[in-house]
Every structure is written in structure tokens, then in C-alpha cells.
Amino acid sequence: MQKRVNLYITFILLRILINVTCENSPSVIIVGAGPSGIAAATKLYENGITNFTILEAENRIGGRIYSTKFEDEIVELGAELCHGMKDNIVYKLANVYNILQPIEESKMNFCYSSQENVDETFFYELFDLFNDVYDYGFNNVNDTISVGEYLTNRCNEAITINYKNDKQKLKQATEFLDFYITFLTLYSSPFSLFDLSLPLYYQKCEGSYIIIWKHGGYKMILDILMKRYPDPKKQLPIEEKILLNKEVNKIAWKKTSNNSKNIFIETSDGFVFAADYLIFTPSLGVLKNTHRNLFVPHLPENKVNAINKLGFGAVSKIFIHFPERWWPTTDSVNFQFVWSQEDKELMMREFPFGPSKSERTWLLNVLSLESMHEKSNIVTAWCGGEFVPEIEKLTDHLVIDGLMYILNKFLGDKYNITRPYAILRNNWYENPHFRGTYSYESVESRKEGTSQESVLAEPLKTSDGQDVVLFAGEATNPIHYSTVHGAIETGFREAQRIIDTRQ
Ligand SMILES: Cc1cc2nc3c(=O)[nH]c(=O)nc-3n(C[C@H](O)[C@H](O)[C@H](O)COP(=O)(O)OP(=O)(O)OC[C@H]3O[C@@H](n4cnc5c(N)ncnc54)[C@H](O)[C@@H]3O)c2cc1C
Ligand SMILES: *[C@@H]1O[C@H](CO)[C@@H](O)[C@H](O)[C@H]1NC(C)=O
Ligand SMILES: *[C@@H]1O[C@H](CO)[C@@H](O)[C@H](O)[C@H]1NC(C)=O
Ligand SMILES: *[C@@H]1O[C@H](CO)[C@@H](O)[C@H](O)[C@H]1NC(C)=O
Ligand SMILES: *[C@@H]1O[C@H](CO)[C@@H](O)[C@H](O)[C@H]1NC(C)=O
Numbered sequence: 001m002q003k004r005v006n007l008y009i010t011f012i013l014l015r016i017l018i019n020v021t022c023e024n025s026p027s028v029i030i031v032g033a034g035p036s037g038i039a040a041a042t043k044l045y046e047n048g049i050t051n052f053t054i055l056e057a058e059n060r061i062g063g064r065i066y067s068t069k070f071e072d073e074i075v076e077l078g079a080e081l082c083h084g085m086k087d088n089i090v091y092k093l094a095n096v097y098n099i100l101q102p103i104e105e106s107k108m109n110f111c112y113s114s115q116e117n118v119d120e121t122f123f124y125e126l127f128d129l130f131n132d133v134y135d136y137g138f139n140n141v142n143d144t145i146s147v148g149e150y151l152t153n154r155c156n157e158a159i160t161i162n163y164k165n166d167k168q169k170l171k172q173a174t175e176f177l178d179f180y181i182t183f184l185t186l187y188s189s190p191f192s193l194f195d196l197s198l199p200l201y202y203q204k205c206e207g208s209y210i211i212i213w214k215h216g217g218y219k220m221i222l223d224i225l226m227k228r229y230p231d232p233k234k235q236l237p238i239e240e241k242i243l244l245n246k247e248v249n250k251i252a253w254k255k256t257s258n259n260s261k262n263i264f265i266e267t268s269d270g271f272v273f274a275a276d277y278l279i280f281t282p283s284l285g286v287l288k289n290t291h292r293n294l295f296v297p298h299l300p301e302n303k304v305n306a307i308n309k310l311g312f313g314a315v316s317k318i319f320i321h322f323p324e325r326w327w328p329t330t331d332s333v334n335f336q337f338v339w340s341q342e343d344k345e346l347m348m349r350e351f352p353f354g355p356s357k358s359e360r361t362w363l364l365n366v367l368s369l370e371s372m373h374e375k376s377n378i379v380t381a382w383c384g385g386e387f388v389p390e391i392e393k394l395t396d397h398l399v400i401d402g403l404m405y406i407l408n409k410f411l412g413d414k415y416n417i418t419r420p421y422a423i424l425r426n427n428w429y430e431n432p433h434f435r436g437t438y439s440y441e442s443v444e445s446r447k448e449g450t451s452q453e454s455v456l457a458e459p460l461k462t463s464d465g466q467d468v469v470l471f472a473g474e475a476t477n478p479i480h481y482s483t484v485h486g487a488i489e490t491g492f493r494e495a496q497r498i499i500d501t502r503q
Contacts, residue, residue, distance in 0.1 A: 025049070025050075025051050026049065026051070026275075026276040026277055026498065026502065027051045027052065027261070027274070027275040027276050027277075028044060028049065028051065028052035028053075028275055028276065028277045028278070028279065028498060029052065029053055029054075029055060029263065029265055029273055029275040029277070029278045029279070030052060030053070030054040030055070030278075030279045030281065031054075031055050031248050031251075031265075031278065031279070031280045031281055031282060032054070032055075032056060032057075032063060032280070032281035032282050032473070033054050033056035033058075033061040033062070033063065033242050033244075034061075034062060034063020034064055034065065034281060034473070034487065035062075035063065035064075035065055035221065035222065035225075035484050035487040035488050035491065036281045036472040036473045036474065036487040036488060036490050036491035037054055037056075037063070037279070037281040037472070037491060038054075038061065038222055038225050038226065038238065038491065039225055039487070039488040039489075039490075039491030039492050039495070040279050040281070040472055040491035040492070040494055040495040041054055041238050041241065041491075041495075042225050042226060042227075042236055042238060043491065043492050043495035043496065043499075044495045044498065044499070045236050045237075045238065046236070047495070047499045049495075049498060049499065049502070052241060052275075053241055053242075053243060053273065053275075054238075054241055054242040054243065055243055055246040055247075055248055055265070055267060055273070056242055056243065056244050056245075056246060057245070057246065057247035057248070057282075057433045058244065058245075058433055059244050059245050060244070061222065061239070061242060061244075062078075062219055062222060063078070063281075063434075064078040064079055064283070064428070064434065064437070064438070064474075064484075065078050065079050065218045065219055065221065065222065065484060066078040066079075066219075066426060067216070067217025067218050067219040067220075070319050070321065070378060070424045071321050071377070071378060071421075071422075073372065073376060073378055074215075074216070074217045075319050075372070075378065075380075075424065076217055076218055076317075077317065077424075077425070077426035078218070078426070078428075078437075079218045079483075079484045080212070080218060081209070081210055081211055081212060082094070082100060082211040082212075082213075082484070082485070083204070083205060083209050083210075083211070083483055083485070084204055084205025084206060084207050084208070084209055084211075084485075085205060085206060085207025085208060085211075086205050086206040086207050087205050087206075088205040088207075088485045089485045089488050089489055089492075090221055090484055090485040090488065091205070091207075091211065091485070093221065093224050093225070094213075094220065094221060094224055097224070097229070097230055098214075099213060099214050099215065099216070099220060100211050100212070100213060100214065101211065101212050101213075101214050102207075102208035102210065102211045103208075103210050103211070103212055104210075105210055106331070106332045106333075106334045106370070106371075107331070107334060108124075108127070108334050108336050108368075109333075109334050109335050109336065110123035110124070110127070110336045110338055111335050111336065111337055111338065111410040111411060112172075112338050112340065112410075113337070113338065113339045113340050113343035113344075113409050113410060114340045114342065114343055115409075115410070115412075115413050118172070122169065122172065123172075123176060123338065126172075126173055126176045126177075126180075127176075127180070129155075129158060129162070130151070130155050130158075130176075130177065130180050133151065133154045133155055133158060134147070134151060134184075137150050137151075137154065137198050138198060138199070138200075141198050141199060142199050143198075143199075144197065144199075144443055144446045144447050145197075145198050145443070146193065146194045146195060146196055146197065146198065146443045147184065147193045147194075147196045147197070147198050148181060148192060148193035148194035148195075148196070149194060150198050151177075151180070151181060151184075151193070152177075152181070155177050155180075156174075156177070159173040159174060159177065171341070172340075175338060175339065175340055175341060176338055178339070179336070179337070179338045179339065179367070181193050182364065182365060182367060182384060182385045183336070183367050183368075183384070185313070185315070185384035185385050186315055186367060186382055186384040188313070188440040188482070189312075189313035189314055189315050189384070189436065189437050189438050189440055189482075190311055190313040190440055190442070191313050191314070191385060191386045191388065191389075192385070192386060194443075195311060195442050195443060195444075196311065196440055196441070196442065196443070197440075197441045197442060197443050197445070197446040199446065200441050201441065201451050201453070201478055201479060202441070202479060202480070202481065202482075203479040203480065205480075205485065216229075218484065221484065221488075225488070226238045226239065245269070246267045246269070246271070247267055247268040247269075247433070248265055248266070248267055248268075248294075249266060249267065249268045249290075249293075249294065250264075250265065250266035250293075250294065250296065251263065251264075251265055251266075251278065251280070251294055251295050251296065251469065252264040252265075252266075252296045253278070253295070253296070253297075253460055253468055253469050254462060254468075255297065255462055255463050256462060256463050256464075260274075261274035261275060261276060262275070262276055262277070262462065262466075262468040263275050263276070263277070263278045263468060263469065265278065276468070277467075277468055277469075277470065277498050278468065278469045278470065279470045279471075279472055279491075279494045279495070279498075280469060280470065280471050280472070280473070281471075281472045281473040281487075281490075281491070282433065282473065283312065283433075283434050283435060283436065283438075283439075283473065283474070283475065284307065284310055284312040284436075284439045284456070284473070284474075284475035285312040285429075285434055285435025285436040286432070286433060286434065286435055287307045287456075287475075288307055288308070288312060288435065289432070289435055291304065291307055295469075299460070300460070302455055302458075303455060303456065303458065305448075305452075305455075306445070306448075306452040306453075306455040306456045307456065308444075309442060309444040309445040309447075309448060309452055310439055310440075310441065310442060310445045310452050310453065310456065310475060311439060311440040311441065311442035311444075311445065312435065312436045312438070312439050312440070312475070313388075313436055313437065313438075313440060314388045314389065314392075314428050314429040314436040314437045315382065315383065315384045315388060315437050316382075316383040316384075316388050316391055316392060316425060316428075317380050317381070317382060317383075317425065317426075318380065318381040318382075318383065318399065318403070318423050318424075318425045319372075319378055319379075319380055319423060319424040319425065320369075320378065320379050320380070320381060320400075320403065320420045320423050321377060321378050321420055321421045321422050321423070321424075322377050322378075322379070322418055322420050322421070323377070323418050323419075323420075323421055324377070324418055325377055326415045326416055326417050326418055327371070327379075327411075327415060329374065330374075331374075332370070332371045332373065332374055333369060333370060333371035333379055334368065334369075334370050334371070335368060335369045335370075335410065335411065336367065336368045337366065337367060337368065337369075337406060337410055339364060343409065344359070344360075344364070345359070347361060347363060347405075347409075348361060350405070351363065351401075351402065351405045353398055353401065353402070354390070354391075354394055354398055354402060355387050355390035355391075357386070357387075360386075361387075362387035362390060362391050362394075362402070363402055363405065363406055364385070364387075365383045365384060365385040365386065365387040365388060365391065366381055366382075366383050366402070366403065366406055367382050367383065367384060367385075368381070368382045369381050369382075369407070370382065381403060388429060389429045389430070392425075392427040392428075392429055392430050393427075393430070396422075396423055399423060399425075400419065400420055400423060403420070403423075404417065404419060438474060438475075438481075438482040438483075439453075439474060439475035439481050439482055440481075440482060441481075451478040453475060453476055453477060453478040453481050454478045456471055456475055456476045457471055457472075457476035457477075457478070457490070457493075458471070459471065459494075459497065466501070467497060467498075467501065470494040470497055470498070471490075471494070472487075472490040472491045472493065472494040473487060473490055474486050474487040474490070476490045477489055477490050
């Protein structure tokens, strides 16, 4: 009797055990090993869902986090700064190890192409004026209007009112506005400010917005997520579940669920994977370019609409290694290049190389030169605006020629500028696994009246309501899109969705 009871209990226990392992061990495929994919993986793992594989198209992990060495220094080809402190998951995870450092924004040094005739304080005055106009609009205007249209109207009004009696100031203010409008593309990455919506759903995290990594670079956040930092012995077995050079090119998902797997995935090298769930993390740029051929059946209409309407642009950072520091070495360098109308016209003749369009050349998209830190021989040129995709295609040699032309034009009277040894850049727009740098809210997406990031985040369901294809990644974050902290939040969110359905 005793024995039979035991047997019975064992039987029940066994059944529970089998049930638990079956129900709690779904298989998951994560597409992309950027911050959102890795965040999703760690959360799944820590909640006992360990049967997952991460398929990554590149030959490295990190995605748009790309900390690498250039001339023995760490440079960030992708994300560089932690933006804000409060409710910022990056800050929360990393600050406990004392490896983050908020820094002061270095003072901008506005340079004027004609070099003479410029009262530098005037450019600061204009910069403050235009920033005030922008801030006012950002906080008070709720119409569907682009930043470009709003600023052109309001700043020109302000310029006319303030400087109508001073011809030279009037001219320089107009020239500065042209600079300012391209300069702002660096923050949100649109190719044109006339495509960027003025009102946004974006929410800033409070606290310092310029926080750098003291050592190791932004990739430290990946080590922290995978618990490889601070104690490598405690690392979660995530990396061994990542398959590199595995580009997903077909995702077949079933609308009617039956007892077999819900999802079949094909990679461009001919492998097929099956899983119960898929978490898709590639960029909005990748979705824009591939969704039609990638998903079988096609994505629902509202998601396609969100993909088409949300914005995805690109900026370019060019790291330049000079043989010697020709710039003043006491402060960090922060040169901003403001062109006069005459020099813009002259430039078309003096440097007719590389892309140009209706009297504007790519050189106008090289906005500033900033130092990495005081002791470095490496400086960064920042490019934003319409020519970024074409700048990516230029040879290093031509880019260096163009940079030398700009530097001599703006600073040649003051300094003996040496030709760089080498430059380093990453072609985010050219690369089919990114197609740009980060997402933004366009005027078109704003016209929809609701957050299109939220639409992008909606899972694909089977007809019986089971979520099977889940969307994470920066652009699916309704309030923190375009950032690393936003990306990590979405990875956690989608992992939690799977965990919840198993309860
Ligand atoms: C130049 C630059 C500067 C930036 N600066 C900052 C900054 O200072 N602060 C900040 O917070 N954010 C910054 N960002 C934005 C930030 O890097 C991104 O928001 C964040 O990395 C997005 O993470 P993600 O996981 O959503 O996407 P990703 O990092 O793009 O990860 C997606 C992964 O999917 C892979 N993939 C794509 N297609 C396929 C496929 N078909 N099959 C398999 N894998 C595929 C990609 O290779 C990639 O590894 C910057 C970005 C860039 C490019
Ligand atoms: C993990 O998932 C794969 C794919 O669905 C499946 O073939 C495999 O048996 C699973 N492994 C475990 C240990 O459950
Ligand atoms: C802007 O408009 C939206 C929708 O019409 C509304 O929900 C929101 O409260 C408005 N915001 C402001 C600041 O007026
Ligand atoms: C489940 O559906 C797929 C395709 O819809 C089909 O090929 C498969 O045979 C079905 N499996 C079962 C167990 O019904
Ligand atoms: C630049 O170099 C020239 C020739 O080597 C020298 O005469 C001149 O003083 C230098 N100028 C500056 C600003 O260092």
C-alpha cells in the first residue's frame, strides 16, 4: 500500500514535471545581437527560458554599439553617450560600478568661412536666440509641423525684427540659420529637418545628458547585461547561444497555431530554424528595406504603415588621426563651421569634387570638428544632412581632401594644419543590416495622431490570440526611441511578454 501511494505520488510529480518542462521551455529565436537582443536574451535566461538562439547578421555582437580601437584609443563608431539618469536603464545598470562620468558640454567655437569680419559673440547671440525659438516651439506647439518649417519661419521673423537696421548682421544671421538647420540634424538624424516633427512623444531622462564611459566604451553595457562584468566567472551563457554571420532572410509565421512550431526562419546561408517565438530586433531601416520579402505572410497593414511613416536617417562620424596636434591643446576642440554666402559659391569652383545638388555640396554637411579628449591626436568630424549617404561612398582620400579644404578655409590663417595620417568611419547607411543610424518621428508619422512606435511594437498573433512574432529594438520604444536605454527597455519588454504567457 505504502509503495503504491509512493508510486502514485511519483507519477503525479512526474506528470507535473513533464508539464512544467514542456510548458516552460518554449524555444525562442532572437534576431539581432544588439543591445535589445542581448537584453531580451538575458531576461529570458534569468527567468528559466534557456532554449533560445540569437541569429546575428554581422561578424560581431553589439549592433549600433560599436566600440573599437583606432590608433590605440577606443572610439565609438556607434553610440557614445548615456543620455540622462532618472529612469534610464543604462545609467541604473552601470552607475553602480562607477564607470560612468557626466561631462560638461565643451564650449562651441563658431568659425566663419571668410575668417575676418566676424564678431564671434554675435554667433553665440544667434545660437541662444535660435535655441530659444526652438525650445518654445518644442514645448508649446502641438501642430503637425516640421522643425525645419517652424524654425525657418520663426527665426527669419526674429532675424528681421532684431537686425533689420544692420545689413551685415542681417546677412550673417541668415547664414547662421542655414548652419543651425543642418546642425540640428545631428541630434535626430533626419536627412532634412523639414521631415522631422516638431512635437514629439519622446521623453528625456532627467539629469546630465552627456555621460561618457570612463573605460571600455559603450560595449561595457553588453558585458554588464551578460554579467561578464564585473566578475567574468559569473557570466551568463549568452554568447554561446549567438550565431554570427547568420543573416535572416525569411520569417514564416503561422496564423493558425497547431501542435507544431509557430515559426520557421531561413538564413541567407541556407539554414532553417524552427521556434515557438521570435523576437525581431533589427533596425527600422532594415524593416523599411526588407519587410515585404522577409515576412510570410506579409505584415498587417497598420504595421506596414508605421514602418513607412516613421523616420530613419543617418549621421556620420569621421575619426581623424593627425600626426600632431595643430589645434590649441589647452581646451578641448569644438569648432563649428559657418559658411558665408560668397564662400559657398566659391566652394563649388574651388572644390568641385564629390556630390552636390543645386549649388550645395557635401562639404556643407560637415558641421563640426571635436576633440576626443585633451591628450588625443584624434578628432571627430560630425556630418549630418542630405549628403550623408553619398559621403559614406566617397573614398578616404577624397574625404581627407575635403576635410583639408574645410580646415584651411576656416582655420588656415591661425594654424598650420597637417594632413591626417588616417581616418576611420563606419558606413551605417550603406550597411544592409542597419540602413542608417536611429529612428525619429517624422511629420508623416505624427499625422497618424497616435504613437507609431507603439504600432511597430505590437506582436503578430495567431488566430487564437497567441503572440508569436514579437518586435523589439530602439524604434519600438514609444518614449525612448533612438537610444540605447530605449533599445534595452524593449528587449526586456518582449522577453517579459513571453515569460508572462507561460505563467
Ligand atoms: C553613429 C551612432 C551614434 C549613436 N549615438 C548614440 C548615443 O550617443 N546614445 C544613445 O543612447 N544611442 C546612440 N545611438 C543609437 C543606439 O546605438 C541605438 O538606438 C541602439 O544601439 C539600437 O539597439 P537595437 O538593439 O535596437 O538595434 P541594433 O543595435 O541595430 O541591433 C540589431 C542587430 O540586428 C542585426 N541584424 C540586422 N538585420 C539582420 C538580419 N537580417 N538577420 C540577423 N541579424 C540582423 C544587426 O546587425 C544588429 O546587430 C547611436 C547610433 C549610431 C549609429
Ligand atoms: C529547443 O528548441 C528546439 C527548436 O524548437 C528543439 O528542437 C529542441 O528540442 C529544444 N531543446 C530543448 C532542450 O528543449
Ligand atoms: C497635443 O494634441 C494631442 C492630440 O490632439 C493631445 O492629446 C495632447 O494633450 C496635446 N498636447 C498639448 C501639449 O497640448
Ligand atoms: C501545422 O500546420 C502546418 C502548416 O500550417 C502543417 O504543415 C502541419 O502539418 C500542421 N501540423 C499538425 C500537427 O497539424
Ligand atoms: C606655420 O609654418 C610656417 C612655416 O613652417 C611658419 O613660418 C609659421 O610661423 C607657422 N605658423 C603657425 C601659426 O604656427
